[in-house]
Amino acid sequence: MFIDALGWEIIKKHDFCAQSLPFRYPVKMQFGYSSTAIPTILSGKKPVEHKHFSFYYYDPVKSPFKIFKYLLLQYLPGKIFNRWRVRHILSKIIKKIYGFTGYFELYNMPYERLPFFDYCEKTDIFAENGLAPVKNLCDVLNENNKKYLISDWRKPQAFNIEQMKRAVKEKTIEFGFLYTADFDGFLHDNIKDAGAIAKEAKKYEQSIEELLQIGNDNYEDFTLAVISDHGMTPLxxxxxxxxxxxxxxxxxxxxxxxxxxxxxxxxxxxxxxxxxxxxxxxxxxxxxxxxxxxxxxxxxxxxxxxxxxxxxxxxxxxxxxxxxxxxxxxLPGMHGYSPEDKDSYACYLSNKAVSTPPEWVGDYFNLMLEHIK
Ligand SMILES: [Zn+2]
The missing domain is CATH 3.30.1360.180 (Gyrase A; domain 2)
Known part of the structure; x- marks a missing residue:
């Protein structure tokens, strides 16, 4: 179960799942944001190999955004096209026109600068060949003929959790990768409110304990590991x-x-x-x-x-x-600082002991492989 931004500092402070997941390790994040951490987790490779780092990079020749030279949205009155919601809708339209299957957002990139840039997550990194030529989790599961479920990151978190519970209950899978990202958004806004975090963390603990119960009831050998990509640093x-x-x-x-x-x-x-x-x-x-x-x-x-x-x-x-x-x-909280800083550390928590404790988020991949091969 991937929980975006569940950092080691939060785990420690709130004794997160201390009883149910007793094997616990602080893990060094991949320098950068989730845009590079998730490809690293899904492949075990560094950014120089999978070529995903921050979303935008300078490439005026191959830029898919050349049309913005002619759209001149920045000159429209009232700066309406700079409102976040409008940018989000426009991102969806661009995604559709260009056939991007990955996570795509314009964020606050100035429209007139877009024609100088390309974007690294044009394809769905979770899907088959999503990180080609580098193999990702999906490719390895397919090669090993495993019955598996990788959550759809486009779906709401509650749906993904329920879907995974059902798959475990019905024993339709041998391996599951449950993706949740809402905790990241929550922590960006609430990192300074320990009470709110404790309350929110309880909800996750409850889901984890339910999943663990269902797994232990239905499988002889059930391993549940909670992994994260980074922590959160107060502003x-x-x-x-x-x-x-x-x-x-x-x-x-x-x-x-x-x-x-x-x-x-x-x-x-x-x-x-x-x-x-x-x-x-x-x-x-x-x-x-x-x-x-x-x-x-x-x-x-x-x-x-x-x-x-x-x-x-x-x-x-x-x-x-x-x-x-x-x-x-x-924002009240942010990540993407030095991986050596205490608030940057991610975590690995499990109900079972591990062969080799993970030191860097890319090490999760080998731990997953042990359950696949
Ligand atoms: Zn974030």
Missing amino acids: RGTLDLKAQIDKLGLKFGEDYAAVFDSTMARFWFLNSPAREQIMRVLNTQPNAKLLTQEEKEEYGIDFEDNMFGEEILLLEPGVQTAPCDMGLCA
């Missing part, structure tokens, strides 16, 4: 990096390109004077630092072609870029 400050870069008066798409994610900013330099000017700004940030080559290698994001940015500025835990290309305002 403690904001940084308007976009304004600092805009002030330089450089031209986007001619001098540089950049994506301002909520906890990092990624840059591509299109000439050397622009590089010098931007680097001066990046090197003098009190609450952020540029990733070193060693860090990029360690996190598995040392892409040869700098696909996701030549330089990556990472903010200190708790500081958010606001406004950024993901949203206008900072």
Whole structure:
């Protein structure tokens, strides 16, 4: 059972499933967001191998968004097309027109900048060949002729939980991957409210205990593991990096390109004077630092072609870029900081002992394989 953003700190503080899942490990997250953590979990591979990191990357030649050069939505009165709901509807339309089967969202990406970017999750990463040429969980289950159920991430969480309970009760499967993502949204808004978290966590504990009961009643050997992708870090400050870069008066798409994610900013330099000017700004940030080559290698994001940015500025835990290309305002909680920070840690909880304790979220894959092969 995957629970998005169920971090180790929360597990500890709330004694989450302490009785029912006694085998418990803090697990280092994959540097980045769920957009890279989930492909890592589903394949056991690093981002340099599965090529999924942050959603948007500079590629003006292959950009599927060239039409935005002519739509000029940013000039429409009242900025109606910049409202979140309108952007969400527009994302659905684009998804349909281009036949994207993956998770697609425009977020707060400026329309006029979209033609410079491509998007890494155009296909459904959970489906067969979803991470091709890298094999994903679905491919391995098919190869081993397993009867399985992988929840549909498009479906509501309550539906996915009920569907998995039913499959376990009816013994129609040998392996299940139950996907839930609502806890992430909840924690983004409520990370500072311990009472609300305790109440919400109880609901998950109840579902887990029910599932465990049904599993033990129907199978001789039933393993239930709860896995997560990262934790949640409370907000403690904001940084308007976009304004600092805009002030330089450089031209986007001619001098540089950049994506301002909520906890990092990624840059591509299109000439050397622009590089010098931007680097001066990046090197003098009190609450952020540029990733070193060693860090990029360690996190598995040392892409040869700098696909996701030549330089990556990472903010200190708790500081958010606001406004950024993901949203206008900072949220009470965010993830995507240094994997070494305590609030970043994910967790692995199980009713059964494991052969090798997972240290990094990509290690879940091998633990799943042990139950498949
Ligand atoms: Zn999140």
